[in-house]
Amino acid sequence: MRVSGQVRVGGQVRVGGQVRVARELLLPAGRALPWRSPAAGAGLGLLILAVPRLTDTEPAPWLALVLLRCAILAHAVGLAFLMDDPARHTTATVPTRRALRTAVRLALITPVTALWWTAALLLVPSHIRPPTGDLTLEAAAVCVLALAAGAAAVRLTDAPAPGVSVAAALLFTAVVAPLLLPDQWALFVPPGDQRWGVAHERWAGVLAGAVVLWGICLPEPLRRGPGALRLRSPCGTSDPSRT
Amino acid sequence: MTAVLDETPVATHGTGRRSSWSAALALALFEARRLLLSLPVLLAFAVYVAWIVWQTPDFEDGYPALQDADRAGQSTLLLVGLAVLVCVNQAVLRAKRRDTERHFAVLVLPGPWRTGAHALSLVPVVVLTAVCTLAQFGWSALRSGAVGSGSPGELLVGPLTVLLFGALGVLLARLVASPIAAPLITVVLILMFFVAGGFPAGDGERGLRWLTPVVTEASSQTLPASLLDRPAAWHALYLAGLALTLALLAVLAGGGRGWMLTAATAGAVALAVTGGVLQCAPVGADTRAARERASVSPEKLQTCVRHGSSTYCAFPDWTARTDSWADVVHDVQSSAGGTARTQPLLVRQRIDARYGLTADAAIEPSSTPHQVTVGTAWGGNRVPEFSAAVAAVLVAGDEKAAGSLCDGRMVTVMWLALNRLPHPMTSLRNVRLDDSVTGSAIVLSPTNPMSMTAGQTDVVRELLGRPAGEITPRVRAHWAELTAPKVTTAHVAELLGVAAPKAADKCE
Numbered sequence: 001m002r003v004s005g006q007v008r009v010g011g012q013v014r015v016g017g018q019v020r021v022a023r024e025l026l027l028p029a030g031r032a033l034p035w036r037s038p039a040a041g042a043g044l045g046l047l048i049l050a051v052p053r054l055t056d057t058e059p060a061p062w063l064a065l066v067l068l069r070c071a072i073l074a075h076a077v078g079l080a081f082l083m084d085d086p087a088r089h090t091t092a093t094v095p096t097r098r099a100l101r102t103a104v105r106l107a108l109i110t111p112v113t114a115l116w117w118t119a120a121l122l123l124v125p126s127h128i129r130p131p132t133g134d135l136t137l138e139a140a141a142v143c144v145l146a147l148a149a150g151a152a153a154v155r156l157t158d159a160p161a162p163g164v165s166v167a168a169a170l171l172f173t174a175v176v177a178p179l180l181l182p183d184q185w186a187l188f189v190p191p192g193d194q195r196w197g198v199a200h201e202r203w204a205g206v207l208a209g210a211v212v213l214w215g216i217c218l219p220e221p222l223r224r225g226p227g228a229l230r231l232r233s234p235c236g237t238s239d240p241s242r243t
Numbered sequence: 244m245t246a247v248l249d250e251t252p253v254a255t256h257g258t259g260r261r262s263s264w265s266a267a268l269a270l271a272l273f274e275a276r277r278l279l280l281s282l283p284v285l286l287a288f289a290v291y292v293a294w295i296v297w298q299t300p301d302f303e304d305g306y307p308a309l310q311d312a313d314r315a316g317q318s319t320l321l322l323v324g325l326a327v328l329v330c331v332n333q334a335v336l337r338a339k340r341r342d343t344e345r346h347f348a349v350l351v352l353p354g355p356w357r358t359g360a361h362a363l364s365l366v367p368v369v370v371l372t373a374v375c376t377l378a379q380f381g382w383s384a385l386r387s388g389a390v391g392s393g394s395p396g397e398l399l400v401g402p403l404t405v406l407l408f409g410a411l412g413v414l415l416a417r418l419v420a421s422p423i424a425a426p427l428i429t430v431v432l433i434l435m436f437f438v439a440g441g442f443p444a445g446d447g448e449r450g451l452r453w454l455t456p457v458v459t460e461a462s463s464q465t466l467p468a469s470l471l472d473r474p475a476a477w478h479a480l481y482l483a484g485l486a487l488t489l490a491l492l493a494v495l496a497g498g499g500r501g502w503m504l505t506a507a508t509a510g511a512v513a514l515a516v517t518g519g520v521l522q523c524a525p526v527g528a529d530t531r532a533a534r535e536r537a538s539v540s541p542e543k544l545q546t547c548v549r550h551g552s553s554t555y556c557a558f559p560d561w562t563a564r565t566d567s568w569a570d571v572v573h574d575v576q577s578s579a580g581g582t583a584r585t586q587p588l589l590v591r592q593r594i595d596a597r598y599g600l601t602a603d604a605a606i607e608p609s610s611t612p613h614q615v616t617v618g619t620a621w622g623g624n625r626v627p628e629f630s631a632a633v634a635a636v637l638v639a640g641d642e643k644a645a646g647s648l649c650d651g652r653m654v655t656v657m658w659l660a661l662n663r664l665p666h667p668m669t670s671l672r673n674v675r676l677d678d679s680v681t682g683s684a685i686v687l688s689p690t691n692p693m694s695m696t697a698g699q700t701d702v703v704r705e706l707l708g709r710p711a712g713e714i715t716p717r718v719r720a721h722w723a724e725l726t727a728p729k730v731t732t733a734h735v736a737e738l739l740g741v742a743a744p745k746a747a748d749k750c751e
Contacts, residue, residue, distance in 0.1 A: 037423045044427050048434060063438065070434040077426045161340070165427035168283050168329045175322055175433060176290060 056074020244509030396475025554568030698744025
């Protein structure tokens with residue numbers, strides 16, 4: 001009994017402490033976040049959508065959808081770099097958990113992404129804009145998938161900055177999936193297609209799967225297999241002496 | 244421990260340039276191996292090879308025209324190109340990412356040479372692409388039903404596209420030292436393919452659309468190689484010049500200087516501009532005239548061959564295929580009765596090439612008696628379609644009359660067309676536009692389609708279910724009645740000994 005009571009009290013202390021730590025982390029994490037990549041991705045996405053506006057041509061509804069999907073892809077490629085953590089080898093042992101540090105990053109990027117998506121939607125004239133709710137679901141699924149893939153790369157490999165590989169994997173999937181997905185699993189359907197509703201149920205499934213994957217990959221692994229993470233300082237002083 | 248040298252080491256340093264060359268080659272070999280073994284490139288090649296294995300046996304229903312087979316794999320190679328772009332970009336940026344630039348600074352190989360080595364490392368992956376392209380083309384070419392001829396220019400486009408994308412990756416790494424640049428450029432390229440795919444014939448046949456690496460066509464019809472007039476050789480020159488320009492610009496951006504480099508870059512730009520301008524020139528008047536001639540008066544260009552009593556006229560590329568046509572004609576005639584059994588037919592290959600490859604044009608039915616039209620494709624659904632056209636001409640007299648068949652004769656036509664084919668019911672399904680074996684439907688043929696009512700479909704289905712030996716004598720015995728104009732489907736069913744349909748003939 002006493003033991004469980006202690007744990008509960010300890011748990012409360014820990015939750016309270018984590019909230020405090022998260023609050024204190026917000027500013028430094030905001031400074032340390034690799035902002036340039038998401039900014040570049042988001043900027044390219046907006047540029048893709050702005051070109052028809054700037055050239056004063058109105059794209060057909062299908063083209064508007066292609067442009068929006070490419071903009072989502074561009075932003076997701078930027079987000080793939082968000083889980084990069086050059087300091088991961090030195091922060092693996094700090095008491096603040098990786099999950100909490102990632103949550104702080106998420107808290108910083110989510111409002112920015114929401115703003116970006118609103119701007120992206122507003123750049124498409126309303127009468128050719130595909131159904132907003134469904135497309136928001138697609139955008140959320142792709143963005144969370146990018147973040148989840150980034151978290152998986154951090155969790156499963158030793159690399160401090162796996163963003164490029166994650167972006168490459170995301171792009172590869174984006175090119176291959178529309179070509180190889182069989183008709184009964186179609187995700188990339190044009191507007192007005194009768195499969196639109198079913199496809200977006202699948203998109204919801206993709207989103208749920210990505211969230212689960214991300215949740216699994218959040219914590220720092222307790223133990224690594226041989227050949228994985230080996231803490232070593234760059235100058236080699238932590239190695240055993242070679243005398 | 245003390246090491247003792249047996250011999251005095253000989254100074255081996257040669258001239259600086261020679262050691263640079265060998266070091267650059269060594270680096271290129273190392274990078275090429277890494278590039279070939281990088282995961283995206285391996286996966287992209289896996290997808291490409293899987294595509295070849297999946298598509299090539301069934302390409303154009305197993306009777307490929309080599310002027311189509313040579314550009315069949317170009318779009319799939321864009322995937323390999325994109326993978327190479329990202330990977331080579333990361334390879335160039337690796338030294339910066341791992342913070343080893345300053346170590347390289349003290350080695351024999353200066354920056355521009357290293358950039359050049361990265362560009363050279365693309366050669367093996369391009370050669371591998373060329374080998375895959377040749378394998379795919381060779382597989383098509385070795386098939387017994389292959390006709391026509393491929394173009395070396397078209398075969399070069401795939402490998403040169405991969406080279407172009409790789410060179411773009413190297414240049415990008417030298418211009419923007421950020422790992423996100425290549426993935427974002429890839430997004431832009433994907434968008435361009437989508438948008439270009441949406442307007443395949445936006446500018447007609449030539450024009451600015453040829454500036455994209457892979458130029459696809461809206462039409463799926465096969466034309467004789469001499470009428471295609473795709474500027475493939477100029478396009479290959481344009482791609483090669485552009486790839487070379489980008490690679491040399493990358494060396495320049497990496498710090499390379501010297502008059503030779505500048506001259507080479509100028510030469511590459513000149514190549515790219517020459518190819519680019521010449522490929523965009525409008526289609527020549529002689530090509531237009533040749534297309535007009537082939538569409539309006541094909542007899543002036545065709546070679547005619549006799550098989551049995553019938554004559555088969557084909558464009559020079561297709562003369563080998565007349566045997567297959569003759570087999571179908573023989574099968575149809577051997578089931579027929581009356582004079583139709585020995586009626587000499589003229590089977591003429593016809594195309595409508597007046598719009599080039601920008602659009603599929605329907606071929607007008609011929610009003611010449613006993614002339615049957617055959618297209619440039621064969622195998623698959625084309626066989627029952629041709630078979631239906633032969634049967635319709637035997638029954639109705641000519642193609643124009645066959646198109647308006649609306650009575651019981653349609654049953655005879657379909658039975659004649661299908662009963663000797665290997666899988667009559669499958670062929671019936673395939674030859675009908677909606678792939679059905681019940682209800683009314685449109686029946687495809689090389690020229691105008693015909694139509695079947697629901698009752699005729701029921702009778703034909705019933706007839707095809709019976710053994711041919713039972714029906715053939717009845718067809719021969721009642722040939723005159725079966726082919727008389729205005730004969731009802733019910734009467735035909737009665738003559739052939741199957742249940743008559745309830746509904747009367749009613750054409751839609």
